Amino acid sequence: MKSQPNHNQITLLVVRDAARPVRQLRISKPMALAIPAVAALSISSLVTSMHYHSAQSISRLEAEAAALSLHNLRMEVKVADKEEALQQLQMEVTDLSEEAENIKDKLQSVSELELQLQNLIQKQNSTDSTKSDNVSTKSSPKITFSAAKQTYTPQVGGEFIAVHDSGATNLVQETKDDFAEIRSILDEMVNRIPITISQAKQANTLQEKKIIMQKSKLEPAIMWPTHSKVITSSFGYRTDPFKGSSAFHSGIDIAGDIGDPVLAAQDGEVITVDQKGARGKYIIIKHSNGLETWYMHLHRMNVSVGEKVHKGQQIGLLGNTGRSTGPHLHFQVVKQDKAINPLGYVQPKL
Numbered sequence: 001m002k003s004q005p006n007h008n009q010i011t012l013l014v015v016r017d018a019a020r021p022v023r024q025l026r027i028s029k030p031m032a033l034a035i036p037a038v039a040a041l042s043i044s045s046l047v048t049s050m051h052y053h054s055a056q057s058i059s060r061l062e063a064e065a066a067a068l069s070l071h072n073l074r075m076e077v078k079v080a081d082k083e084e085a086l087q088q089l090q091m092e093v094t095d096l097s098e099e100a101e102n103i104k105d106k107l108q109s110v111s112e113l114e115l116q117l118q119n120l121i122q123k124q125n126s127t128d129s130t131k132s133d134n135v136s137t138k139s140s141p142k143i144t145f146s147a148a149k150q151t152y153t154p155q156v157g158g159e160f161i162a163v164h165d166s167g168a169t170n171l172v173q174e175t176k177d178d179f180a181e182i183r184s185i186l187d188e189m190v191n192r193i194p195i196t197i198s199q200a201k202q203a204n205t206l207q208e209k210k211i212i213m214q215k216s217k218l219e220p221a222i223m224w225p226t227h228s229k230v231i232t233s234s235f236g237y238r239t240d241p242f243k244g245s246s247a248f249h250s251g252i253d254i255a256g257d258i259g260d261p262v263l264a265a266q267d268g269e270v271i272t273v274d275q276k277g278a279r280g281k282y283i284i285i286k287h288s289n290g291l292e293t294w295y296m297h298l299h300r301m302n303v304s305v306g307e308k309v310h311k312g313q314q315i316g317l318l319g320n321t322g323r324s325t326g327p328h329l330h331f332q333v334v335k336q337d338k339a340i341n342p343l344g345y346v347q348p349k350l
Helices: 029-138 168-202 206-216
Strands: 009-014 023-028 231-233 236-239 246-249 252-255 261-263 268-276 280-286 291-301 314-318 328-335 338-340
Touching: 029 168, 268 291, 280 314
Parallel strands: none
Antiparallel strands: 009 023, 231 252, 236 246, 252 328, 261 314, 268 280, 280 291, 291 314, 291 328, 328 338
C-alpha cells in the first residue's frame, strides 16, 4: 500500500560535502514561508538600528560643531574687546604723558618760587640776627625733649584678599588718581607761596617771618592715626602671615602697644562701629572729600555710629582683636569703594 504524499510539507536536501551523505529535512510550508520573512525583518531591524545610530552620531557632531563655532565666536569677541581695550589704554597713556609734562612745568614754577622765598629769608637773617639774639636771651630757658626710641616686634594682620590678575586699565586709573592728587597739591602750593613771599616782605622781625613760614606750611590732608610711627606691613601684595600664600594687603599695619590711642585722621562722620572675625573691633569714618578711613584690630572703641569727630580726636584704643598676630593698628584709606595706599596721603613724621 503506497503512502500518500503530504502536500503540507516541503523536503529540503542539505548537501554538505562529497564525502558526507545528503540529509533530508522536512518542514511545513508555513515554516518555509516564515523563515524568509524573519530574515527580512532581521535585516530591516538592523538597517533601522544603523540608521538611528548614524542619525544620533550626526546630531552629536552637529552639536559639537555648533559649540565649537560659538566658542570661536566668543574668542573673536574677546580679541576684539582686547584690541579696543589696548587702543583705549594707548590713549590713556598718551594723556598721562601730557599730564606728566604739565606737572613738570608746575614743579619748575614751585622751585623758582621756593628759591625766591629762601633768598628773601637769607637776606633778612643777617639784619635780624642781633634782634633775635636779644630776644632769645630775654626769653625763658629752652626746654628740649628727647623721644625714647621704641622697638616693636613686627605684628601684622588683616583680611585675606586673594591675588587675581588686574587689568592694565586699573593701573592707568590709579595713576590718573595719583596725578590728580599731585596736581591739587601743586596748585595749592603755587597759590600760597606768592602770598607767603608778599607777607614775608612786609614782615619787620625774624620772629614774624618764622610765624608766617609756619602758617605757610601745607598741612597733610590726613594725619597719622596713632603715636607710633613704625610700619610693620605696607600696602599692596605680600605673603599672607597665616596662609603663607600671596595676598593683597589693603592698608598699612602700624606697630604699637595695647591701649595706645587711635586718632581720627580727618574730620568726618562715624558710619561703622562693629566687630567681625578678620577685622576684629573696627571703626569706619566717612569724610567730606569722599574718602573713608578704616581702623581695625582695636582694643576698645570710644565713638558711636552717626557721631561727628574732629581731626586728631581719640576714637579708640589700639589692640589685637580679629585676624592679627599681635598688637597693631591696621589703617586703611578707601576712595570710591576701593582701598588705596594711605602713604599717598600721609607719612609718619619721625
